[in-house]
Amino acid sequence: MNELIEAVPFLGKRNPRLTKWLIIIVALVAPLIAAYFGRSWMRILDFALLYMMLALGLNLVVGFAGLLDLGYIAFYAVGAYTWAFLASPHFGVHMPFWIVLPLGAAFAALAGIILGFPVLRLRGDYLAIVTLGFGEIVRIFMNNLNHPVNITNGPQGINALDSLNLFGWNLSQSLTIGDFKIHYLYLYYYFFLLCVVGSIIFIKRLQISRVGRAWAAMRDDELAAKAIGINTRNMKLLAFALGATFGGVAGGLFGSFQGFVSPESFSLMESIAVLTMVVFGGMGNIAGAVVGALILTALPEILRHIALPVQEAVFGTVILDPEVLRMLLLSLAMILMMLLRPAGLVPAHARYSRPELLKGGA
Amino acid sequence: MIKLLEARGVGKRFGGLTALSDVSLTINKGEVYGLIGPNGAGKTTFFNVLTGAYIPDDGEFVFNGTELPSGKPHLVVEQGIARTFQNIRLFGQMTALENVMAGHHIRTKAGVWGILTQNKHTREEERLTTERAYELLKYVGIERFAHTICKNLSYGDQRRLEIARALASEPQLLALDEPAAGMNATETSQLKVLIEQIRHDGVTVLLIEHDVKLVMGLCDRVAVLDFGKKIAEDVPAVVQKNEAVISAYLGGPKHAH
């Protein structure tokens, strides 16, 4: 939270208290503002929150532990497909969320460990390529496991996933209280917001702990980390598993929200997109992941709404379609950030201790 | 005299090059033991084999009566051996305090569940770690830089910080790899005071050093390595007069440089 407050330009450093309340209020009323511009903007906000969870999880692996994972989206896929298998007509199984979501997280963590074991000894850049390969292998299986036994339904994906049902309260149905009707997109928004806040709290706690310090030590100097007694193998596995857990949970939520899953949603480009969010915001700090995810989810959509009419007005046709614009934006963001501002948009200094624990202060 | 560490016939080869051959030595509890030798004599290799960074080809180390695991640095630290590096290796993105706290890792237990729920045990452990780290910074005399990012510290202070970080693992044997390298005379004499203090507080010190004056003034016993072999081991005054040692340092007829 402190990092986030400091990240707010002008106001953040001058008046942290005010900024804090401002952030909370904006987070709470954001969907109301979005609704003013149309339903599609509310949906975009919901997705931004999902991407925040992904960016937070990947930041844990890349930013905290220094392991460049290019196949992160595979864990998102594992979570989403777990939801599809256990809560949809595909196999006719309809389990409640409090079973499916933890299971998805567990499977994702397991996948993280399975990937982690063999690749732990690899150097940074090799690790990146092997994780990329892992992500592609998962996608190839999703695409082809409709034969000889139909498990994933191949490229068509799986439809009609159960929506999120919190102990009898279905988030996909608009809530009516008296005359007042709350659209379901709001419900998802606040639920996802809760998940993001929970994730931030968890990750902050991890960062300021013996585990967070061990990760940072390993990232800054692996040899020295070993020499002070850190079991780097276990710490890397832990980073992979925990990062994957966040991906798995986000994947399950994605499945329930979207209502269908297909391999297309889990392409390499998505892994790269999440990585760009982390890099753009600033590797290794929580505020960076949040800000990066928000900006890089919203910006392509804003561009879509501005650039398309402009292009039609000027050229008469659409030259750059929204998907191309998004790719262009993401790849340029990645290159320019590395060249011009490698610490990211929010170059906050991550804290790994609570100095206030010292008696009398220092 | 109680034996703390015993090296038994330790050997290490890199390809065709023999870096260490049949090195045996004994370090007693409570002493400052020096390991000297010309450049390339195998001192740092000895360190790396001892602390588990390399796996020895021959021999073993016995520490407190049990054999040390080879090639597992973190287990060696757990047994009670901590080290510093010749070229300082701190964790660049952390503050001085956090570096020392990281050094305490092996003596703490909190698991992921405890950390996520911030249960009582975890909170207490974190508080103790923080306080202990601060104490250690005080001990080496740099507590005023506790919240400074370590790469912004002066060279001498970085050395001290590295020693504090090593002490945070609560070692019985502290192995220092050329701690005086790059220091000026004042810093070196301050370092000498610090090392004597550490020994006084019950930690045995193994010192690799180039600065012969420092070694002779500080060490109870000294071993000399040359071309991977131990050529002498005794109290400094005797070693200083040893002909093999003199010829190794000045370039005797057998080993022309």
Added chain:
Amino acid sequence: METLLQQIVNGLVVGSVYALVALGYTMVYGILGLINFAHGEVVMVGALTALQTLLLLMGIAPDMAPLLKLAIAVLVAMPVCMILGFLMERLAYRKLRNAPRLAPLITAIGMSFLLQTLAMIIWGRNYHTFPQLISTDPMQPIPGVFITPVQVTIVIVSALVMAGLILLVTKTRLGRAMRATAENHRVAALMGVDTNAIIALTFVIGAALAAVAGVMFASNYGIAHYAMGFMPGLKAFTAAVLGGIGNLGGAMLGGIVLGLVEAVGAGYIETMTFGFLNSSYQDIFAFVILGIVLIFRPTGLLGERVSDRA
């Protein structure tokens, strides 16, 4: 038996293209320690530039001999790719030579996607038919085993190009400067080698090879599109690692071996897994091989350098 022989022929053809691309990866890695992720995209740019040239030539000189057209297309594609390689190094990678270790790799990934996007803008999303100017009528040197003239050409051209590169690196002054720079930048610079120029040159040569590979790829399959470089790029990287990254001979060997394993594997995977997996899993082989090599023999088949913990 015929299937096996046929798959070996196919594997050799694809493998020799992998080898050409792998050389580009391995040269850059050898000299900078950087995985130039965008190298596969240079292959794609080569193919699409050649396609554009061919279409132009067909418009203005329809009677020109097909082989001449192809030659001109290659001669246009090569300098275009060389300029691209030069610009990548100059504008992006050079600034990052002393940056933290993940920065150059992340930049290279961004570069790869940027090039794909730009190609998508220029040439669209569609698959383009690449004119197959060398005959694709299958011949049967052994009954039951087919090989096309274009495939024969690919193998021969690759062999010639690689032989030329080996000569350049081992026999010329320039080659010696390249090897010296790969060994140690600073020392090479002290010896009077303009290391910046040598590094730029390495990118340029790699890009030229990639351009040739791109044309061969497109000619073999008769298709070109904006994403065609990515997978072959990854596989060529795998080939470079398999052979021992930084080692020219290794890249060639790795390319051929990978091509063979992939082709033979794809031919038999269905029988081997009792019909559970089929040839649509072909792309998995490269990744699995990459993982296995890196874990069990990170120095590759011919590599000498210790790639882990310096």
